[in-house]
Amino acid sequence: MNAAVDRATAIIRRGRVITVVALMMLAGIYVLSLGLTPAERAQGLAFKILYVHAPSAWAAEMAFVLVGVVGILYFWLNDPRLDLFAEASAEVGMVFGTLILTTGPIWARPIWGVWWAWDPRLTFTLLLYLLFAGYFALRSALHDPVERARFGAVIGIMGLVLVPFIHLTVYLFQSQHPLPVLGRPPCPPGHPDCAPSLPWVLLKPLLLSFATFTLLYIGFVTTRYGIGLRRQLAEEAEHA
Amino acid sequence: MHVERLERRFGVVPALRGIDLTVGAGELILILGPNGAGKSTLLRCAAGLARPYRGTVRIGGRDVQTDPAARGLIGLVSHQSLLYEDLTARENLRFAAALHGIAGAEQRVRDALDTAGLTAVADRRTGTFSRGMIQRLTIARATLHAPVLLLLDEPFTGLDAPAAQLLRRRMAAERAAGRAVLCVTHEPAEAWHEATRIVVLIAGKVVIDQPRPADLERFRRDYQELLRQ
Amino acid sequence: MSAVRAALAIAGKDLRIEWRHRTALVSAVVFAVLVLLVFIFARDPGTLAPRDLAPSVLWVTLALATLLALNRAFLLEREHGALDGLLLAPVSRASLFWGKWLANLAFVLVVDAIAFPLWVMFFGVDPTAALWLVAGVAVLAAIGFTAVGTTISAMTVRTRFAELLLPVLLLPFLLPPITAAAGATVRILEHRPAGEWLGWIKLLALYDLVFLVLATGLFPRVMDE
Numbered sequence: 001m002n003a004a005v006d007r008a009t010a011i012i013r014r015g016r017v018i019t020v021v022a023l024m025m026l027a028g029i030y031v032l033s034l035g036l037t038p039a040e041r042a043q044g045l046a047f048k049i050l051y052v053h054a055p056s057a058w059a060a061e062m063a064f065v066l067v068g069v070v071g072i073l074y075f076w077l078n079d080p081r082l083d084l085f086a087e088a089s090a091e092v093g094m095v096f097g098t099l100i101l102t103t104g105p106i107w108a109r110p111i112w113g114v115w116w117a118w119d120p121r122l123t124f125t126l127l128l129y130l131l132f133a134g135y136f137a138l139r140s141a142l143h144d145p146v147e148r149a150r151f152g153a154v155i156g157i158m159g160l161v162l163v164p165f166i167h168l169t170v171y172l173f174q175s176q177h178p179l180p181v182l183g184r185p186p187c188p189p190g191h192p193d194c195a196p197s198l199p200w201v202l203l204k205p206l207l208l209s210f211a212t213f214t215l216l217y218i219g220f221v222t223t224r225y226g227i228g229l230r231r232q233l234a235e236e237a238e239h240a
Numbered sequence: 241m242h243v244e245r246l247e248r249r250f251g252v253v254p255a256l257r258g259i260d261l262t263v264g265a266g267e268l269i270l271i272l273g274p275n276g277a278g279k280s281t282l283l284r285c286a287a288g289l290a291r292p293y294r295g296t297v298r299i300g301g302r303d304v305q306t307d308p309a310a311r312g313l314i315g316l317v318s319h320q321s322l323l324y325e326d327l328t329a330r331e332n333l334r335f336a337a338a339l340h341g342i343a344g345a346e347q348r349v350r351d352a353l354d355t356a357g358l359t360a361v362a363d364r365r366t367g368t369f370s371r372g373m374i375q376r377l378t379i380a381r382a383t384l385h386a387p388v389l390l391l392l393d394e395p396f397t398g399l400d401a402p403a404a405q406l407l408r409r410r411m412a413a414e415r416a417a418g419r420a421v422l423c424v425t426h427e428p429a430e431a432w433h434e435a436t437r438i439v440v441l442i443a444g445k446v447v448i449d450q451p452r453p454a455d456l457e458r459f460r461r462d463y464q465e466l467l468r469q
Numbered sequence: 470m471s472a473v474r475a476a477l478a479i480a481g482k483d484l485r486i487e488w489r490h491r492t493a494l495v496s497a498v499v500f501a502v503l504v505l506l507v508f509i510f511a512r513d514p515g516t517l518a519p520r521d522l523a524p525s526v527l528w529v530t531l532a533l534a535t536l537l538a539l540n541r542a543f544l545l546e547r548e549h550g551a552l553d554g555l556l557l558a559p560v561s562r563a564s565l566f567w568g569k570w571l572a573n574l575a576f577v578l579v580v581d582a583i584a585f586p587l588w589v590m591f592f593g594v595d596p597t598a599a600l601w602l603v604a605g606v607a608v609l610a611a612i613g614f615t616a617v618g619t620t621i622s623a624m625t626v627r628t629r630f631a632e633l634l635l636p637v638l639l640l641p642f643l644l645p646p647i648t649a650a651a652g653a654t655v656r657i658l659e660h661r662p663a664g665e666w667l668g669w670i671k672l673l674a675l676y677d678l679v680f681l682v683l684a685t686g687l688f689p690r691v692m693d694e
Contacts, residue, residue, distance in 0.1 A: 075690060127641055134638040141628035151624045154687050158620070158642065161683055165645040165676060172669075173648055289556055290694040312559030320550030322557075324482070326489045338478035339558035341471040381554075 008230040015223030022216035029209050051205055053103055055213035056096045057121050061163070062217060063093025064128050067135070068160025071153030083149035084232065086156060087139070088224035090132055092217060097129040123170045131159050145232075241286065241389055241420065246295035248281050255281045257444040258295070265388065268411060268421040268434055270452070273441035274467055279424040280318075282441065283391050286422070287316045299389060312340060315382035318393040321374045322381065325367030329358050329377055332366060333384060340385040352380040372403040379410060390414055392423040396430045408434055428463065432456050440466065472567075475560040479568025484575055486545065493541045494579065501534040501584035505591050523592040524654040528647050530588065531581060531607060532614065535643075536636050538576050539618040542569050543626035562689035566619065570684070573615040581607050594658065602657050606670065610650040613677040617642045620684045623691045649673040 029051060067086045074082040104122045105115045116122070135155055142148040243261040247254065256278045263269060271279050284290040286297050288304040288311050296303055302310035316322075323332050333352055337345035353359045356376040361369070366377065375395070382390065392411070396404050412434045415421050423431055428438070432452070440448035440463065447466065453459050487494060508526045509519065546552035555565055585604060589596060618639055625634040653669035 127644060130641045134634075134641060137630075137634055137637050138624065138628070141625075141630050141634060147627070150690060150693060154620070154624065154691055155638065157687060158617070158680075158683065161679060162642055162645070165672075165679075168672065169645040169648045172652065284694070287557060289553055308559045308561050310559070311557055314557065316553070316557055318550065318553065320553070322550050322554035324486060324545075324551055325548060326486045327482070331485070335478060335482050336554070339475055339555070339560065341474065341559070 005230060005233050008226050008233060010226075011229065012223055012226030015219055015221070015226055017219075018215060018222055019219030022212055022219045025208070025212040025215065029205060029212055051209045053100060053107065053121065054206065055209045056100045056103075057125055058210060059213045059217045060093045060096040060100065060125055060128055062214070063089045063096065063221075064131070065160060065163065067093070067152075067156040068158075068163075071156035071160070074149060074153045080145070080149060080232075081229070083145075083152060084228040085221070085225055086149075086152055088221045088228055090135055091224055092220040094129065094132045094136075095220070096213075096217070097125050097132060100125045101129060118174055120170045120174050123174065124166060127166050127170070131162075135159070241300075241422075242296075242298040243282075243286065244296050244298075246282070246285055246297065247293045248278070248285055248290060255444055256285070256292070259441075259444075259446055261439065261446065261449070263389065263420045263422060265418050265420055266415055267436050268415045268431070269423065269437045269439055270428060270431060270435045271422060271424045271439050271441060272426065272428055272463065275426070276443075277441040278444040279441050280393055283316070283318075283393050283422065283424055286389075287311070287314050287391055289316075312385060313388045314391060315385070315387035315389070316391045316393070317378050317382045317395050319395070319397055321366075321378050323366045323374065323377060326365060328363045328365055329353065329369075330362040332377065333381060336381045336384050342385055348384060352384050356380040371398055372400065375399060375403060375407065379407070383414070388419055390419055390421045392421070394424055394426070396425060396427070404430065428460065429456060442466070472560055472564045475558060475564045476567035476571060479555065479565065480571035480575065483542065483545065483569070483572035487541070487572075487576065493538070494576065497534055497537045497576070497580045498583050500537055501530050501580055502587055504530045504533055505584065505588060509591055519592040520594065523588070523594050524651050524658060526592060527585075527588050527603075527607075527654060528610075528651045530584060531610065532640070532643055532647055534580050534584065535577050535611070535614045535618060536639065538580060539573060539615070539622040539639075540626065540631060540635060541576070542573050542619060543623050544631075547626065556692060562692045563685045565692065566685055566688035569623075570615055570619045570681075573619050574611060577611045577615055578608065581611060597660075599657050599660060603654050606650050606653050606657070606673070609670065609673050609677060610646055613646045613673065613680055614643060616677065616681045616684050620688060620691060623688070646673055646676050649676065 066089045070082050070086045070089065073079075074086070100122070104125075108114055108117050108122075135152065138155060139148050139152055142151060241261075241263040243259055246256050246259040246261075248256040259278075259282060261282075271282065273279050281290065285292050286299075286304070288297070291305060296305070298304065299310045299313045302313075304310040304314075324335075327335065330349060330353065333349040334345060337349055342348055350359075353362050356379065358373065358377060358380070361373065366374065369377065390411075395407060399407065408431055411421050411423065411431060415434070415436070423435075425431065435452045438448060438450060438452050438459070439446060505526065508522060508529070512522065543552070546555065556562075585607065588594070589600065594600070618635075621639050621642070622631075622635055625631045625638060628634055649669045649672040653666040653673070656666035656669070
């Protein structure tokens, strides 16, 4: 019993280490983007928020997709730890979603003059966020952990299948709602990164940012998974 | 029916801890045990309603979890009636017949209503039925498809003496017809003389599995003693 | 094929029970009419002609009416443990899904059939042949709505907050088909050439197909205990 708890604590510690490394990298990115890269022509300083925005969206979508994939694995392998991972990933996904939905308007205001616009990234993230919220609402209304895992996996898989439809919908919807102010290149469907023609000096920090956020995701999820595992072990100890 | 190494959990709480049980034709088994021993859980796993954590239940050689046809061999009478209030008795049975793919359903339904003594009220909605009538209809529904294994979960609850007597007689008739009957109850006296075997479940494990002894009083005493421990 | 027969039996049973009281049916129809009225009264009559609102209103109404219709299916089975009766049948859980889905679809189509002409009337939609196309889109959308809705309602009905959880969980899933359906409706009503709205209909049909198959596969897992 104690060995398992120790392992869980080790996982948490490892997760924290990864998170700290990722956060340091993030700080580095900020320095790089704010201090060392030239301002983008059309949007000036506010463009820098792309370095946080786009990777966050990527991380949120990755989190969501993984919840679905883990759901499939759960039905195949029947391992309850997979559900712990799904829960961790969903929580982290919501965190990243919150990040975009709050930084989005902050960016939109100086660039477009409005607090909200239906650009693909924001719209997509909003829908994802609502799906996450529904996912947690369902989980919290269920008391049996096995049922929670099972239904969570079902919703996760359905959500995974829905993602391509959301991309299509967002793209088609956005093509009918032109963005308010000029200077914004049209976004291609699918990948929300809206700067295919960025010069290398601006692209490099962006790619680094993606890597950082991926690492941040891994760090958060590992930590959260470890916490969930420890919590579950404590519950089991109560009932044994 | 063969039950092998059956385990079932609710979350982290184990309900059945490795049950092995074999039931043959013409047996009438009473499953006894205190509340929470796992009796209803065992029945639900046997009926294919609950998925076990580990282990298998085989009916007539078919795994009840993977082979839907295995369910056609089982009839379940639980304390819930499984009936639709807004449908008449006849309609309820007709529906059950359709679900089980019974040929010549109309005649079978008529016969079942007759055996249950419900022909007079066959076209009344079951929402208006008394407890005894519902019990009879529930049994009719459970036996409509001529299952080889009949599972009863605390069927004597809330029955008055004549209804209980009818039930006992029905159980004995099923056994005589070569079926296997498993009856979960907390009071051994309810079907003592009809039973051929006694199984006692305590905390998810089979503690006693023996042919029904002749002396009810003696068994009762030993049983109480066992529960006290 | 006993799977088909079982599904039809289940659907038939659901509809027969519904017909006995018709409470849910009448309520859903009245609800749809009320939603239409809310849209009429909740706008400034001077600036917005009903006709401009019409396509959006149709889809909001149909989506909400579907929500109302879905809880009925599994709440019915909670009485007296009737769901066990269905699970004990020697048919696959997928048949159970198809039966419930068909019953839900029939129910929703009846509500739609009554709400649709009222929508045409209230919102001054031109009664041209194009309306048949829109009706067809509504049928196609109902198929997808009910496929996803049946699966999700089977889950939410086990919780204490079924009425609240169902919309929260289901509506995000309905946004893609609603977008496609509304997109097609707008263009059909404007009498655009088929090339402009066929794509939306294909998207809707794809959604239906994908989610019907997915629901058939996932439903047994939902029914597990």
